[in-house]
Amino acid sequence: APSAASRIAVVTGASSGIGAATARQLAAAGYRVVLTARRKDRIEALAEEIQAAGHRATAYPLDVTDREAVDEFATAFKTIGVLVNNAGGALGADPVATGDPEDWRRMYETNVLGTLNLTQALLPRLEASGDGTVVVVSSTAGHGTYEGGAGYVAAKHAEHVLAETLRLEIVGRPVRVVEVAPGMVRTDEFALTRFGGDTEKAAKVYQGVAEPLTADDVADTITWAITRPAHVNIDLLVVRPRAQASNTKVHREG
Template structure:
């Protein structure tokens, strides 16, 4: 019963992989969940964790993840998500929005439902990785702002619904984080567009910065809840206000 168990979704890269490493250093056995087994396997070997192939949009795979974790789980990092496209509403592809909803919202709901009994048994914590896209709208962000807002209110509703029960429900809301894949996926592999997001910005955040917040939140006493932690680089005063070198 002394073994501490964590689950990190979207663990194959970026914030998820960094969070898995940070929790492993704290002594957690980390179940690394994502779609790409080759990356998961390498990460799990590196940190002494467990690789579980899990597409959170697939109910059967989420159920298999919960079965692999077992009857108790100390921390669930709901990190799987992402942005698809940045078109204005006038020309946005409905399929992109549907994909974002399935990954960010429905997938997170499936994982939360499946692992709630194990988290409650351990007096554990859910840590939702949302985004400052939930803070305010921006051009081209209607779809992503929408799904991250939905995820935020999912966390808020869960916190209210579980009041009095031994489960912490926490939210970490990152601003501009420079990872290898987030913007590249958003722009369908267009490296030039991806690079433009961070061009001229003095020290955008990196995945390890958010992982440190995950580690800190996870290791607080069980009576301490971090309702929402917004983290931005100094250069980003708001979603729409970013200092850039000329």
């Protein structure tokens, strides 16, 4: 069980997918989870669900790209045990030659600056807990590229660099920096958001793949890394479905 001082776990992007699954699992592991996302109704419903299961959860509507709001959010806590930087996602899958700069900008803002905002604002509280953990949910796109992926891949590489650099800079202080890099995960919204709500394009992402990862598979991994003893820092976990050997080598049936 987590120590008294490090009981709060903040999860961004907790309204769906990996964030929601991680919030459920951390709550079950004994953390008081603070759910953040823009969609108030979603996180409030999830907080109620977690409470009904006998665990502690609160919802706090937050846009991770709004630095003022993030700083205001931070003032609500004296100490925080865990920050899971999960908010983000992909927009578009166009080649560099024709990609929409607005998509690139938004991906950089949510994935990279969102992670920077929360990490900067909460780092003093994580340190004050005496045993803090920052998790960066990056992607296999943070570790290799693929055609049509450049905007997202660039943002995810930046998140990887943020995690690696932060770990160097704070060594000796009581905060771990963990990066979890998932490959193909089938969630309700990731592919749909990427393709602007186009269900056909979204379905193609997973077509013929016997078993992509689920949000719970990734949440398991995140929760495992967080619940290691305080002196054990899991730097990087790359997790893919068995049917995916690399960003571009995916086994499809039929």
